[in-house]
Amino acid sequence: MNRAIVHMDLDAFFVSCERLKNSALNGIPLIIGGGDRGVVASCSYEARKFGVHSAMPIRMALRLCPEAKIIKGDYELYSNLSHTVTDMIRERVPVVEKASIDEFYLDLSGMDKFFGCYRWTQEMALSITKEVGLPVSFALSANKTVSKIGTGESKPGGKLEIRETEIKPFLNPLSVRKIPMVGDRTFQLLSRVGIRTIHTLSEMPVLVLQQMIGTNGKELWKKANGIDENPVIPYSERKSISTEKTFATDTMDIPDLQRILNGMSEKLAYQLRQEKWLTSTVVVKIRYANFDTETKQTRIAYTSADHTLSRVALELFNRLYTRRMRIRLIGLRFTDLVHGRHQMNLFEDTEEQMSLYRTMDHLKNRFGADAVGRASGFDFEHKTLL
Template sequence: MSRAIVHIDMNTFFVSCERLTNSELNGIPLIIGGGERGVVASCSYEARKFGVRSAMPIHMAMKLCPQAKIMKGDMELYSRLSHDITEIIQEKAPVVEKASIDEFYLDITGMDKFYGSYRWTDELAQRITKETGLPLTFALSVNKTVSKIGTGEGKQKQNLEIPEHLVQSFLNPLSIRKIPMVGQKTFELLSRIGIRTIRTLSEMPAESLQQMIGKNGTELWKKANGIDNAPVEPYTERKSISTEHTFSQDTIDVLKLNRILQGMVEKLAYQLRAEQWLTSTVTVKIRYANFDTETKQSRVQYTSADHLLTQTVTDLFTKLYQRRMRLRLIGVRFSGLVRGTYQIDLFNDTEEMLSLYQAMDRMKTRYGFDAVMRCAGASFKPNNKDEILKRKK
């Protein structure tokens, strides 16, 4: 029996949320993002006609579309509406994976013999739009890759159903850029040897592709041939992420304590970005030599940026550590997590800051967390003895 996998994509989600609360924004070029030195988090179709795209510097977007209205994003609004959508889907679908704040995969295999998979999905989509007021596009196919590509195409051709016998004919004429794992560098590499369509890529020997681009070559060849056995992972929302440091000798050295806290923040913030989370609540924990334990927390605007979180942690620690007594443990916890489709807070950070974080994260991912870090946080050397990394779901 063929699998039945649905991909749901909320259309221009941030823009649609803003228009839901302010009808005057309908029909005009709209850009969600930071100030003049920030980047585009999302943009309306009216702005896209001028060449504006997500992650583009704001100043460049304004040159392309000077009449556009720029708004700072409201992550609390987006998170609340995303939660509403999730609840509607989970109530109806047997298996749901929440890929991001505005993307969902559903495994409805077997539904066809009872109801009709496409009809069932269409009625679910209508219910989501009716109850939330937000538009969406969906595609139904045999795996996650084809359904996601189908959603991208469906935004111009309406919702799509791509049965197994039509998968290859659907994929063949499309650009290789439509394959989710193909980035700019891979596209340029393959284009130089004349591989620009999925058909050409699918006909290339998998071994040759692996020699050319490494271990991902075989996976890319499979996707070009419509092969993807990845399961739909049941959705469970993570509640918090935290780390603690227990000293071998109790300490009262405030400078040392602050340096370790900064190292903790840097590690946790990197993990947030790697897993595409944003935090809204920061908690600092201390334990005195006599085992008295105290905590203090603060709400922050949704972010995963080290420099913003470090300032909050530093302020909390200053307010919390009032007794001149040695400490045996300190800890940091980020909670109130929401999914995001970007790595750092695009609403507040500049283009330069975005580039810096992306470069640092690439180095950490490739060479390890210690490959590059702030000098202030270098005192924190995470290892199995002095760090407890907690992942609560």
């Protein structure tokens, strides 16, 4: 059976959400992000014409597009609309993978027997726009890589079908930058040896690519040739990561409990970033000395930033711990995970904070997860601050 894989993307999602709330923002250059020291979380197509793009410092964006309007962003609105669209798709699609807050993979293999896949996807996209008010782009092809590249080429508001026989002609003239796994470093490396188009890359010997870029060389060659066997992974709201600690002696030491919770937040947030997840729900659990167990949770905007998750976890703990009884266990869980493009809270983080996270993660990757951390989460009896 031939595969039919759709990549569906909500166009300029954060911007579209803001325009849904305020139609006066339609048609003007718009930047979603923090203050002068923050970075661009998203921007309208009007702003992109001036060279503005995501993760760019706000100050630089304003130099390129001084007429742009800056909006800090509404976390709750974005999360709610994302969940609304997710629920709509899951009700109608056999297999769906939520790749990030605003993009999805749909496996429609076999549906051509009953209803044309392209026509079905087109009606699904129209339903989202009509019922939720958000513009959608999509591409239908034989695998995830080709459909994702196709969506990028069709935006904004595009609809594209790339049949099996059309894959190579479609991919060949495109820049190697269009392949999802090619970052700036890989692009520069390939460019230095004259590999700038997907067609040139597809004709390179696999062994040569492996010598150039390591074990990913074969995977890159396959993608350049339109080959991708990766399945659409069914999305599950239950996916989570968690940790907990049982004390040898029951405790009421609030500062120590808060320190432990901070350490847990940092450890789990690092794991989120390493595995490229974002969480939208934080759950804190405590078990009292008499074995009564209580939990409290809250939904937040998708993030993987330590300082945001730590703050929310402490707020939940303070609301949860009301009995003033000794505690024998404390736990923390992050759930409702989606794969995220951004590893930080781009609405609140400054350039300095993002640089700090990159440095800390680099040190942890090199020397171990406990090599460096915030003082508020460290056990000073057993660890050393760098």
